[in-house]
Amino acid sequence: MAFITCQHMYKKYPGTDWIFYNAGLSIEQGQFLFVLGNSGSGKTTFIKILCGQEGYDRGRIFVKNRNFRNIRRKHLHLWRRTLGVVFQDFRLLEDRTVKENIALPLVITGFGKKEVIDRVNAVLKLVDLQHRADVPCKLLSGGEQQRVAIGRAIVHGPELILADEPTGSLDDDHTRRILQLFTTLHRRGLTVVIATHDRRLPLAVKGCRTVMIRDKNFVDVVPVKRTNK
């Protein structure tokens, strides 16, 4: 069963050309999907549409066979609770500690104190930030902030992880570690969607699917390693 299906999706911002024109994409449950595209091709817009941050002009999106448009605005938060989103600019509360930032989705959804502590500790271990747990986020490096954002995205056990350029500001070593983390989560059964412009990333993940946004539509591609002659 397809987890998310986009059919004949159209999207444009006022005063601009179409971002998506009759676009279609199906994401299976438990899939590891890379969405590639150049800057301005619509990767972030696609992530925002899936979060319910942006609407789309025409077409249909089904989430577990349920029409996305039928989700009422007042119930949208219930859909967002099943998502783990890693934003391009992290969007952390900078004056709060690592622990508090990671715990935020749990506090919002009303988890008990003990469970919050247990889950946060487990995630801190997973993202390797135990030693920085009580440090305010503004004092962290870019890579550490990225890991906090990922920790916050997975702490509440989402079904789908949406990551927008998660390795955009990282060096090769940190990129490898972050991808390893996503692979670990994927192995645990999570569906992972990563939007990136870096065409080398899909090569680092075995068994992933890669689509590219080309001509305002999604096109399946097979990533090939470039060789310098």
Place this chain on the structure above:
Amino acid sequence: MTIRYLLFVTMRNVQSSIAVLLAASICLGVALFSAACYLERDSLASVYFPTWAKQTKALIAFSKKPNEKDLKEVIAKIHGTRWVKSYHLVEGKDVMELLKKKLAALDKTLEDMDPAFFPDIMELSLTDHCLALPGRCESFLRDLEKIRHVASVYSPLPWIKTAYDKLQVLRRLLLFVALLLSFVSLLMAGVGVQLSLGKYRKEAYLWNLLGASPWFMRFPCYGQVCLTFVVGVATAVSFPYWFSEIVCFSFPTLLLRGFLIASGVFLFALVAVAEANFRKARKMVSGDDGSWEE
């Protein structure tokens, strides 16, 4: 844990705007004091005249010694009206004695005169109503002049009437001050909440993205409104009371009216601003207008 977190955010918001909100409360307190002065129409004199000035008396001078029937007629006229608090008859011989004493103090004597020459006088102590409605009280006193053997009625009412007319101008000024300060305090309360919610809006934006329910996002706004409302109204109502105690004015209906006005002003400003902020935070998520970077 959720409630604790929400209370923390609420208290942080209140803390960051406490000075502006207290200033708004005091401003509203002054407005209430002015409004109270304006609204006390029925007991205007009791508000504006100090206690010593309220001993207003009128004197009825008889043309000749009144018999029992004449007195009964006068008493029947003044009895049961709201203008006269008490009355006291002074006989002509007492008036003469009084005059003698006064003249002796000035080293002068009163030649042998017939006490009957001095008319009896009835002293009336007037009520506060006469101060509040001097025109109507004056016509009542004029009616007394029509009674047989009443030569004339003396009272300070013409002077009070002039003062009363001037007080009407003062009342209008007070109304203007009350309205102006209410508006200023409304603005200040709104700006105070608005300032404190800058941080909240950014945080609420993130909550929304992470799946916070609408009530969760509203809680800090309305928590702040409740706290500010209680503190603001208490300050605003207690200020005119405290001030009226100092200046010895009395406002019989200040508590109820002041509470209603203060509640109305504060509630309107705070709820409007809080709801606007909540909507703004929600709109930021749907439009993603770049406010995160602000």
